[in-house]
Amino acid sequence: MNKTEEPGTDDRPPIRDLLVSAAFELFTERGYENTTIDDIVRLAGVGRRSFFRYFPTKEDVVFPDHEHALAEMVAYLQADHSGQDPVTTACGAARVVMRMYAENPTFSARRYALTRRVPALKTYEISVVWQYERTLAAYLGRSFSHLPDGGVRAYTVAAAVVAAHNYGLRTWLRSGATGDAAASVDPALDMVRRTFHEPEDAVVLIARTGTPLWQVVQKVETALKQDNSGS
Amino acid sequence: MNKTEEPGTDDRPPIRDLLVSAAFELFTERGYENTTIDDIVRLAGVGRRSFFRYFPTKEDVVFPDHEHALAEMVAYLQADHSGQDPVTTACGAARVVMRMYAENPTFSARRYALTRRVPALKTYEISVVWQYERTLAAYLGRSFSHLPDGGVRAYTVAAAVVAAHNYGLRTWLRSGATGDAAASVDPALDMVRRTFHEPEDAVVLIARTGTPLWQVVQKVETALKQDNSGS
DNA sequence: ATTTTATGCACACTGAGTGCCAGAAGCCAA
């Protein structure tokens, strides 16, 4: 599948990376609309037909790792998360995507600058995000199937998780993509997790007036332990 | 050329409606991809250039009332909603859009059948929905500006409201777009409203053991009244 | 009646995306 990865002398990057580099160089220099596919393949030194072999559309070259990120999310959701709140698992899946953005801060920042300016790229980005949302909704739909409003809840929680993730990510990107992306994303996701926590996770403790404090503390401790082990 | 109809009776629908009708007829008959702009204008009996005067892209003809719907939502949000929960107002704005869909059930159903099958139209629809979401987020951002997490909360609630609205609308459309759309959309929106209600709206009443029931009832009544008047 | 304005139309052009075929480059058996 891959080109000859002989340990000898193949320092030439594969065509796909060549195209991405050439495209971003031209897009940032003279703009997305003012750059044709011919310009890109000329700079990359490959044939025009090869571009569409690696990227079905002109927009795809701006999101070269999208397929990979989506596959990672699916793999994460397919792993075992029994005993964990489904909302928490969904937030974990969002964090997987966040980490992939954080792995290439400069690339993510340049792409963000592009998607902000070019409407066509913004539209494409939204459709990409929507695929994440759909994947999360499918997972949550399975987890919420026992609830009477499981269907709505799944779609709503998925949308909320994705929105919070994007908000945190945008905050990080606007701050120059320096520092820890999780510091921006995690608080946003925690807010979603708190608001959508099931009431079954809450403990209401009733005690007679006059109960000694140590007994109350003990009861609270026991109740919280039960709540952790159960469900 | 031969446009000179009798000047007395101009019951001929405007070109814009002609194009929409012709486009939908061809799209549902032979598919979106297999229909060219030339086919549409030929059936509509107008020039090719006129199509792009009314619809900037081929996708736009599938959502001819989008601009109007967005304007209606903006107008609704600009009206006075003081004393109402911002989340409730956002749900009301979503209901405005829902009503516009419900006004033309058959058209909405045909469009739904198209957007389900054609990826390009699905992408366009997502970008349309995203504009609603952005508008809601801007409104909620103003309403939540006093909260420490107002930014995330605004975007998250907007996403949740839109997701719930779409879920209800899809449910209605899949059931043949017969009956009341609100019956599907309202419960979904109510779920969002409940989960995002501020804790300041809750009342926790503490009473000594042995307090007579009528006193408890009285206290509850008073507390709820205060909660209603204060905001 | 003539100028102004608006609107639809025809023509030509750019550029994205596709189908097809030819050639180059690996791979495996003989």
Place this chain on the structure above:
DNA sequence: TTGGCTTCTGGCACTCAGTGTGCATAAAAT
């Protein structure tokens, strides 16, 4: 090495969406 087999790449021609421009016609204004 040779010869077939597969895979990858490039070139060419084509369709079609979308744009710029100029012209024709009808209504409106003067």
